[in-house]
Amino acid sequence: AALQVSISLNKVELSVGESKFFICTAIGEPVRLEWYNPQGERIVPSKRMALHTETSRARLIIYNAIIEDAGIYRCQATDASGHTEEASVVLEIYQRLTFQDVKSPQEFRHGETAEVACDVISSPVPVVVWYYQDKEITEEHHSRFQVLANNNLQIHQVTKADEGVYRCEASVEARGEIDFVDIAVLVNVPPVLSVSQQSFNATADDQESVTFTCITSGSPDPVVTWHRKGQALEPSEQYIFSRLEGGRSMLTIRNIRQGDGGTYSCKATNKAGSQERELFLKVFVQPHITQLKNVTAVEGSAAMISCVAEGEPLPDISWRRASDGQTFMDGDKSQDGRFEVRGRHGKSVLTISGVKLADLGRFDCEALSRIGGHQKSMFLDIEYIPKFLTNHTIYYSWEGNPVNISCDVMSNPPATMLWRKERFTISAEGTPNMQVHSAEGKSVLEVTPMSDRDFGRYNCTARNNIGVRYQEFILAQADVPSNPYSVRLSAVSQRLATVTFMKPDSHGGVPISYYLVQYKEVGSQDWRDVMSHSVQTTVVLTGLEPNTTYEVRVAAVNGKGQGEFSHTETFQTLPIREPSPPAVHGQRGMGKAYRLGLVKQDDGGMPIVEYIVKYKTDKEEQWMTKLVPGANDFAMLQPLQWNTRYEVEITARNVKGLSEPTFYQFFMPQKPDITESLFSGLGLGAVVGLGLGVLLLLLVLVDVSCFFLRHCGLLMCITRTLCSKKTATSGKGKEMEEGKALMEHEIGSTVQELKHLPKGTPSSQKLPLKEENGKESLKPDTIEIKVHSDNSIHTKPDDSKA
8 A cells, every 4th residue: 555644633732831742643554653843853752752653653742842842743654665755743832821930029128119020921922911909000190100011010219108919910812811910019118216315324333224225117127136346235134125015125234333334236127228326324333442451650750551442433532530530632731741642543642751659540541423432441550669658667665575566668569578687687587586477568577675685776678679768667665654743633522533634744655554543541551543444534533431531643554564653632522411402304194193203413422312292283282292212213193183283392312401492393184085095095907996896796786686587697597507407306496496595695795895885875776677788678677685784685676576
């Protein structure tokens, strides 16, 4: 048969991306079948083109067609003789409406020219129309809008108001194909940053905090970061970040220290840009003294005391001398020119020229600024040559009597002390009759003179690293005191005499221990001794005989012994006489009594035997007499009359006779009221207790009345409780008898209370019965209680049905 070739399709339209297959059929005896592409090249199988060939049939498959695949494809058949026949098919490729990588949303910066991209392809070229808010965008109505040749939408000076969803719609009229895509347009506004306060002040180390605030706006919302010295700050215990509504971002710096001062920056950043503002923190630092040391200077030299302080602002430094409170400021100079202050840049130096011991002590350095102050103290120690503290350089003693020679020294640093006797050095171990006792600032040489050689001059040497000093002491032999003089007698009475005298001119080198006063009757050989109290120059002689002449003399006694007696003086005691009038003071006694206090005066040399007390009213003529023993110191006059004035005459008597009388008057008041007498001795607590007792008594009487009249009350409850334990055969009669007996017992216990009521209180009294609410009972039942003269009690119910 003749060779013939045919293709199942003559012309095919295929859109990009679609797949298609073509079948080529040969009639006759073909040896081979082959496909050729539009370029005339034999098609070789590949990923996008596949060939399936049989003896008289060949299938060409095109996968995912592309524009370049368009053209005429030929199928050629060849027989054994080499004769060929072919058939062809026309493949037309068109591009369907396709939006390529259209992004949504698309973002633009405020104020720039925005180009909203809408990349759409098709063949033929599509027609593109833009819509916004369901209205077509035309240049006629939207002057800032323009559709470009590439189908993109251009917006001049885009604003936040242009933000929204835009629709890009494409169509191919030839195929009636149409499609669209919605694109969200976002307009980013660069951050706008403002600060309400740019400069801040704080005090370091005072637990203070400062909060910086930045107010931001922009779209999208800016991210706020805080920076210091070019480094971003991170949240920590010291740095606290917070953000509030309204774009307020805050940085809080806690526990501010000195190093926290300086410049901080607030930076707001978003897609549209960034903005930064600086804020300044001024940290004030409390003054703090960092250097102040104790100083030691030598007396007479110069001392320099330095005080260094820091703070922000730098503090002013002043000095204060603690001993007198005098203050020195920078540039000050004392009147004597010895104190001068110089300072700069937080350092002050106090210079003291010609240092004296009076400068020893505390000095205060004070650093002061408008933020606060700080004070520290130092001590100025002064070293000086030993100084002897006492001018007592002469000591007295006698053989066998030890004496302490004290060498008191003040020095800094402490001095060592050494004793010498002429050229002989007394060692610390001492000698048999010389011992050295040392303490800080003091050395005592104990000398027990054994012969004349131990008396004389002793030397105390005090030495430290500043210098050496000497002091000489003299140990002289002591003597007994000289005689007292100007012996005088005073206040001589029948049995007493006072001796006064003048001290002796010489005490013999050692203190006087006491004075010895001797006295005796004239013509007697026996002297009686009286020692003075300590070194008083007045001695009282007692136990003398009246109307007797005595001799008296005085001698001084010291450690060495008794000195010579004074000149002997003579005196005579007074004869016995009548006593002096007694002194009287009065005091009202209890009831109708009056107490007279008796004060004994001069008894005239003999004891008072008795006091004769006479008294009468001022309207009577006759005296009443009361004898009081002389040993008593008071007389009690009773009974007296109320509201009456009394006259009293008191005389003292001894064996010699009567004294002159002492006159005295007093007035007895009116008779006191009974109630006043009853309660005047009672306190507030006793009165309240008495009132409560009376109230309790009334309550008991009411309860007893209720028991008999109403069969109620506390007593009835107790009775029923007791009776409930007994047999029922006892009956109501027995219960009433027990209740009545109990009532009589209660009333009997109150008799003593009623007997003590004031006179005039009715012995018969009706008590209205009360209910629990305090109101009177509807039935006017009463009980009458009578107390008879024989203390018996009778109860009588009135109109009672009980």
